[in-house]
Amino acid sequence: MTETTPSTPPTAPTAPDASGTLDEALERLHSSGPEREGWLSNHAPMAVEALVRNGRADAVHRWLDHYRTKLEDMPDRFAEVTPANWQEALGDPRRIADWAVYYERETADRPWREVLAEWWPRLLPGIAGGATHPAIRLGHSVRTLLTTEETGPRVRELAHALGYWAARHQPLPSLTPLAPARTAGDALDAVPRVPDQSGGIRARLAQVTAFPQWPGAAATGADEARDRLEELVAAATHRYAEYGHGSPVMLVHAATAPNAVLRTLPALPRELWAPSVGAAWAASAAVTAAYSPAGPAVLPAGYGASLTADEVFARAAAHGDDHTIKFTDTALDVGDAPALAAALRSVELNPPVL
Template identity: 75%
Template sequence: MTDTSGTDTSGTDASGTLDEALQRLHASGPERNGWLSNHAPMAVEALVRHGQAPTVHRWLDHYRHKLEDMPAHHSPVTAATWREALGDPARIADWTRFFERETTERPWRDVLAEWWPRLLPGIAGGATHPVIRTGHAVRTLLSTEESAPRRAELAHALGYWAARAQPLPEIAPLAPAPTAAAALDAVPPVPEQDGGIRARLAQLTAFPRWGATADPDTARGLLAELVTAATHRYGTHGHGEPIMLVHAATAPNAVLRALPALPRELWAASLAAAWAASAAVTAAYAPREGAAPLATTLTAEEVFARAAAHGDDHTIKFADTALDVGDPTALAAAVRAVDLNPPAF
């Protein structure tokens, strides 16, 4: 997988397009219709990173009808009251304002390190979108010049996560699996695969044992293995639910992107949470039968250009993760996502 620990000059946005896009978006809330996520900040970050900055404002114009204003504030979140506000979606604006203050007054890495272990148990909340948005924001701050809109984007992502944080049910351990791919294959599907993700996640009972380690470097390697396995698996199982199953890969990849900004002592717990999130999405939506794998001769740049032209936000974000994995099977999985998901344009 691509090393996300250093500066990626290819992601530098000399035109300022990313900051302009984020400023357009920060008047909007992270959801619409009371539950559906606003994917625009994540999609535009991926578009800019992969050389599609000239398309960003046109893409936002098409997406504009899906944006809603930031919800009303209720009461401030403080160091004394945050526990009672955690996981309360009515407090999205309160949490966003809290993290805007925090990331203005303190180094953003310090804020992230303090709140990461508090938020990690709720990684599946909001269908994993909050942690994915956080991963995009952290990647930008790690690899491009820091700016006020980019710090504000991290505040919005963390605020969304705090408001939607929701622990999974208690999960019993099943037989251990030797690899991430084998572990995903062994995840039992939920009994009733109807309804929304909250109804499905409530049915979770057990996952295979995989990835337990106390060593940070081992945890990072296993997390990269998980992202690769989930990305590859989409190529054969994405047809089960083409939109929702992208999160089995993009959620753990968001955690992987955040690791370089986190204290090493948090890496093992981050792996465990990422595995739980990926397994949960797999259990909720994966079909019982896989399809034949797809092959592609397209380059990484051609694959992402195809996803960008397709325009669907989930497809763009999945292609972004597939390019992080970078091998031919991952690129073919991204092409399959283009084929499976309805185009936005």
């Protein structure tokens, strides 16, 4: 039976940006496209949101000054997206700018929650597109809008995230169900690795043929869906500590993609929560299949146990790598000692950029 109760109300701001730094950063970034060099993602909007969220607004503009060499202008318009032709435009990267303009117009005319609720079920099947970055960018944007003031740049960031997702929308192929696994961690451990791991993510995802059955993906109620997503995010975050060496950059998305879905749930009608879990599981499992190494690393006993959450995030911010910052931000959402150890591992595995 479909649930029709209102969605969970937004929580109170936990790290308000009284300095206005986030809006300044987003205004700097919105003339830039969501990609560079044809397909690499622009991580700046996500990283600066994580920095501000975790009390490092003072580091944002210095970080952006360093990152600006990776920014490219928004691509030229190709053909207008309209309510009549959106289906043919879905998944067409030539229309990145057209989609951004479409959602800017939509969010100017209607509340952003209404726009999000309309488009969430349309976009969710293509969560793997753009290596899951569009969905992750949306999760950062929604978190800000739920917990801080709804300013123009923050709503526009939501529009750009939705536009990026629509342009890179890419459903996974039909997959064969494998033997069921009891927990999210067991299911991730049972995901088969793709046979050829020499190419990029698009070539690797094309080889995915089967996933284990994880019962959590079949959640039926809204509260159960939230709980199962929390389980999945925690399992993927914990797993990075031992398996992140397989691809230190790409494997962070096994955790950050489902966490983006989890962050978005409170902004959605509750009847959309349960269908979101299966897509989050597919994204996490796909990244795991594409990049997991053959075996785990062995870490010293008590690895990272002496560090607090603030100390771990301070290391990530000083390190400067965008994926490391975002993964550590997700690890702090999980909040336990294994998650902090995984975040510390990402600091060690990824090369520093500051």
